[in-house]
Amino acid sequence: MSGSSRRSPRVEMKFVLDEAILEQVQDWAVDHLGIDKSCESDNRRSITALYLDTAKLDLLRGTGEAGKTSHRIRRDGNDQRLTIETKRTKKMVVRKNRSSVFESDLLPRLRSQCIGKVDGQETAEAWCGDWFLKRLTQRQLQPTVQVAFERFTRASVLNGEKLRLSIDSDMRVGPVDGWKLADGGLADSAGKFETLGNHLILKLKFRDQMPHLFKELLRAFPLPSVRFSKYQVAMAGRHHAFGCPQPVRGLSVTSETIPTECVSYA
Numbered sequence: 001m002s003g004s005s006r007r008s009p010r011v012e013m014k015f016v017l018d019e020a021i022l023e024q025v026q027d028w029a030v031d032h033l034g035i036d037k038s039c040e041s042d043n044r045r046s047i048t049a050l051y052l053d054t055a056k057l058d059l060l061r062g063t064g065e066a067g068k069t070s071h072r073i074r075r076d077g078n079d080q081r082l083t084i085e086t087k088r089t090k091k092m093v094v095r096k097n098r099s100s101v102f103e104s105d106l107l108p109r110l111r112s113q114c115i116g117k118v119d120g121q122e123t124a125e126a127w128c129g130d131w132f133l134k135r136l137t138q139r140q141l142q143p144t145v146q147v148a149f150e151r152f153t154r155a156s157v158l159n160g161e162k163l164r165l166s167i168d169s170d171m172r173v174g175p176v177d178g179w180k181l182a183d184g185g186l187a188d189s190a191g192k193f194e195t196l197g198n199h200l201i202l203k204l205k206f207r208d209q210m211p212h213l214f215k216e217l218l219r220a221f222p223l224p225s226v227r228f229s230k231y232q233v234a235m236a237g238r239h240h241a242f243g244c245p246q247p248v249r250g251l252s253v254t255s256e257t258i259p260t261e262c263v264s265y266a
Helices: 019-032 103-112 131-137 212-220 230-242
Strands: 002-004 010-018 042-053 071-074 081-090 093-102 142-157 161-174 201-206 224-227 252-255
Touching: 019 142, 019 161, 019 212, 019 252, 042 093, 042 230, 071 131, 081 103, 081 131, 093 103, 093 131, 142 230, 161 224, 201 212
Parallel strands: none
Antiparallel strands: 002 093, 010 093, 010 201, 010 224, 042 071, 042 142, 071 081, 081 093, 142 161, 161 201, 224 252
């Protein structure tokens, strides 16, 4: 049985990154932050995420109980372990609940769409992902779109607090194939994924107070903040690439920069 964890709330700030300074920001991160153990090599990893929504697209519209929390299944690279995850964001504070499960354990249960059943057969054994299956049933969630992207990551622990910097790029959208996820490194080879443009999104993650290190970064590189959702962008891309229904919401990008004097986002 795979482990599960409920993450403490953390601040997640997003910024638009220009390609002209991409290497400079990455070099800064390498100089000031440590290696993130989730990256296989060169501080990068390929990720594929399957986003779930209701038939009425409540998550996209932000309506109902299902519209408050994102539910997704994620694969890192070609790993046979998947992450089942919920994410809820309010005023930059992110709350996550996730479990790491084997694909061979998850897919039969998803096909049954019933807690305590595997491929329609009863099982008395409790499973670490039952909480996720319960949410899918309660909210009537279904596979909606796949998103593949590349992530650059650096992380450090400073005064007992974990800091993480990531840059998401090369975003692509793909159609759903039931509950199956494409391999992260093979998302393009099947010819079913279409590019989502040249988005470069910098994320800074910390707890409560912005650390001095990140303030230095924002002084060196004044960047516009952004409200960015891969799911919303992917749904717009899905409409253009696959002729699916037009989504109802888009991005919100501001020209403001975050004041480095701000010390708390709690």
